[in-house]
Amino acid sequence: MLRIGYGCDVHQFGGCRSLIIGGVNVPYVTGIKAHSDGDVLVHALIDALLGAACFGDIGAMFPDTDAKYNNVDSRKLLRIAWEKVSMQGYSLGNIDITVILQIPRINTYIYQMRQHLSSDLNCLINNINIKATTTDALGYIGRSEGIACIAIALLSC
Structure with missing residues (x-):
């Protein structure tokens, strides 16, 4: 059996936090406003x-009202979520992700992002x-006020 999942997230630029995308610290003049690492x-x-x-969704599993998720590394959350999914007998088919942002350009960081996800999953x-x-x-996004991302995952069981 094949199962397809869709995810979308948006964050506003600002604050003193670093800009982390796909587990990679991307140099930029500002970071992200978020409860976790954004x-x-x-x-x-x-x-x-x-x-x-x-x-369900990330908000139900890791609520932003819980202080233990404040400034948490999102890759840690990914590993926890994937363990829950894989323990139910699912295996990963493929993942397709689109990051939507005006600046900064991230093409030089994409391979490193893929490496992180490959390791985590x-x-x-x-x-x-x-x-x-x-x-x-x-x-x-065009005014460089924020960033969005869309992800699709194919699981098999």
């Missing part, structure tokens, strides 16, 4: 994995695709 890529991926397994790096796009200067 890693939109990992947050969207967690939602996609949980959605495919019908386990214990899968082949070739099962993970990450790409980036802009909004051609339209909207809040």
